[in-house]
Each structure stands twice: as structure tokens, then as C-alpha cells.
Amino acid sequence: MKNTKLVRWVLVCLLFSFSTMSVVLGAGELNSTWSYEGENNPDRWGEISIEYETCSTGLFQSPIHLTSSNLIRENGNIETHYQATPLVINNNGHTIEVNYKPGSYVLINGQKYELKQFHFHTPSEHSLNGKKSEMELHLVHQNEQGKIAVIGLFIKEGQANPTLATIWENLSEKQGIQEVKNKTINGANFIVNNPTYFHYQGSLTTPPCSENVLWNMITEPIEASRQQIEQFMDLYPMNARPIQEHNDRLVELIMNQSS
Template sequence: MRRMGLAMLGLSLGLFGSAPFVAQAQQAATGAPWSYEGKQGPLNWGRLDPAYRACSTGKEQSPIDIRGAHLNKSLQPIEFHYMSSSMALVNTGHWIQVTPAPGSYIVANGTRYDLVQFHFHHPGEEAVKGKLPDMTLDLVHKSADGKIAVVAVRLNEGNANAVLAALWQHMPKTAGATDKMTESMSPAGLLPTDRGYWTYEGSLTAPPCTEGVRWFIFEQEVELSRDQLRSYAALFKVTSRMIQPTRGRKIEANE
């Protein structure tokens, strides 16, 4: 299977510039096939293609276990400027990826990052004190100078999620399939009410595992129903990378 997920990521990022990260993403789109299980699974990613070398040699890889975070009172709340729009969905063969119309962005510690796409991992990737969520939503952003910021939302079983219900109606069932949600929706509906977060420097969690990615993980979880969780799990049994060593990296909390 071709690297459809990062192909879509490369195309989305390409809308906002031609930074080195974009070139890496597009290169990986035609690289070696990879998977979340078996011989092409995470333990072997770094050996599948030279472009994936960071997956095995990188020193600041993601995801990590969030513990021992230090309070940094100088960290500002993230400003979310998400607009309602139609949504393009694609089954990349690894996850469901959603691309909104251009215009949504965040401001994090003085830097603007445009929202380029969001996708889901099952089970969740970012652990908190050793506990993994049922799923994770990763909202991928890019600044004008090519820096990447990912806002991670931890999803756990509970009440039904209205925004996910609307998205799931358009969820493509087979690898390579696409659909479009023409009704207008804002990704803000997927965020928790409490926007306190942890932050650290990490990487993409799939090949090419590019480092230099700024992560923001919400402290508060968001709920989805058992049926919503099962609907996604029926398509993707495992779409998550195992926890990576922190190697002394600083994990900070904004409150």
C-alpha cells in the first residue's frame, strides 16, 4: 500500500508553503509501505526506507507518557480561531483524515499556526501517567515559517459526541476511498471546554517520524460513545505507535 496518509498530509501542507518539512512528507508519500503491525510495523519503520531513519535514530520521538510536567506560568492559553466549513474525508489505509477548508488557525505562545488537517488514532497514543485513552484526535497545524504544531485531544468512552456523529456518517470504509461532508462544521466542537494543556517537543508519530514538532496535549478528555468507538475500531484495529522514551525532554503545563 502506498503512503496515502502522508501523501494527503504533504498535499495539505503544500497549500501553506514549501518548507523542508513539506518536501520530507511528499518524499515519504512515495516511500516504502509501512504498517502498524507485522514486519512493516513500528519496530521496523526505521529500516524500511532511508527517509524513515528518524523513526529508529531520532532522539525526540512521539508519542510519550505525560508525567512529571512542570508548571510554566508564562505559557499562554492557546487561541483557537476555527471556522465552520465543509470537510473532505479520506481513508488513508492507516486512519481517517479530515481536511477542512483553509482559514482556521491557532495562536500558540505568539505564533500563528494554520490548521491543515486532523486525524484519529485507535487506541490513543499520548499516555498520561501510563494510561492510554481509547482514541486520540490529532489536529495538525503549520506556521508561515514551516513549523508544525499538533494539538492532541484524548477521547474516552462515555456520552455520544455530536460532531463525531456527523463526521462518522461520511467515514470512508476502504483504503483510498474519499467522501465530503458538505454541511458546515467547526473542529472547535471536538475540543474540551477546559483548554489547559501539556506541551513538549517531539515528532510525527508515523513515518517519516520527522522531529521538531511542537505538541500540545489537552489535560481534559472528550467523550465519545461506545458505538462511535466501535465504528472506528471496526475499520482500524490498531493505528497507534508505542510510547517513546522522553530522554530528559522538558514537559510543561500552562496551568
């Protein structure tokens, strides 16, 4: 009798824990939502999910401090070949992202990486000579093997940026993808003439923080007006990952022409 009761009790406990588990798993989507502040802030990203482990264990993480001294000047070659794309804005809950149609690419030392999207952070994620800019732009590319290459630009306060204006006119608080009719945008407008790049091996700056990402930060900042910066901050007041360990990584300087 006692045993039957015990067995029943164990069964009830098991059932209860399974149901609780499924509730927890069901809510897993929410609980695993990483963020920049609060419970799931960048220090915790590695613990949120096994898939995000690299965020805390990785040795080649981004962003990092960049300095213009002690650089190795490299005879590398970076050529952007960007075309205009229909304006498609994705407010994805972490940033404003502009999706890119196929056909635009960058050649990095002869390797072709297709431009997929670009998006924004505030303040900048990388720092230059100890200073952060108001914002940072990331143009994200991927090659046929799935390897990611990012071209990054610092955005500092100054003149209004006409390319940003076209995007900002269509910003919405509502999350999701918005196809803007009869508007195109060209990422080439962000690239300064004859840019110089800080070139190093890093990671995605958002979970899953995957490594083997080829970073190419343009040394010369572009500008946006205070109003444009504030308009982005109204949606995302802070979406920058803190600076990561440098771990004696090689940062090369690549100077060449964009086309």
C-alpha cells in the same frame, strides 16, 4: 573464447540484476508501506526507507508518557481560532483524516499555525498518568516556515460525540478522499473550555517521524460512545505508535482560554 563467454555471462548477470532491481523498485511503493503490525511494524519503520531513518535515530520522538506531577507551569498562551469547514474525509489507509480549508489557525505564544487536517488513532498514542484512552485526536497545524504544531485530545468512552457522529455517518471502507455535500464540520467543537495543555517538543508519530513538532496535548479528555469507538475500530483496529523514550524532555503546562 573463454573470455568472451565470461563477458557475456557478466552482461547477462548485470541485465538480470538490473531487471530484478527495477521490479523491486517498482514494487518499492508497496514494500515501503509502513504499518502498525506485521513485517513493517513501528520497530522497523526506521529501516523501511532512508527517509524514515529518524523513526529509529531520533531523540525527541512522539508519543511519550505524560504525567500530571513534576510539571513546570508556564505562562504560555495557546489560542485556537477555528471556523467550520466543508466536510472532506480522507480514508488514507492509516487513519481517517478530515481536511481543513484555509482560515482556521492556532496562536501558540503569538506564533500562527494554520489548521490543515485532523485525524484519529486507537488506542491513544500518548498515555496520561500511565493510562491510555480508547482514542486520540490530532489537529495538525503548520506555519509559513513549515513547522508543525499538533493539538491532541484524549478520547475516552462515554457519551456519544455529536461532531464525531457527523463524520462517522460518512465513513467508508473505501480508501481515498470523499467530499460530503452540504455538510460542514468545526474542529472548535472538540476543544473544551479553558483547556490546559501539556506542551513539549516531539515528532510526527508516523513516518517520516520528523522532529521539531510542537505538541500540545489537552489534559481533559473528550468523550465518544462505545459504538463510535467500535465503528472506527472496524476500519482501523489499532493505529497507535508505541510510547517513545522521554529523554528528559521538558514538559510544560500551559493553562489559558481558547476562543
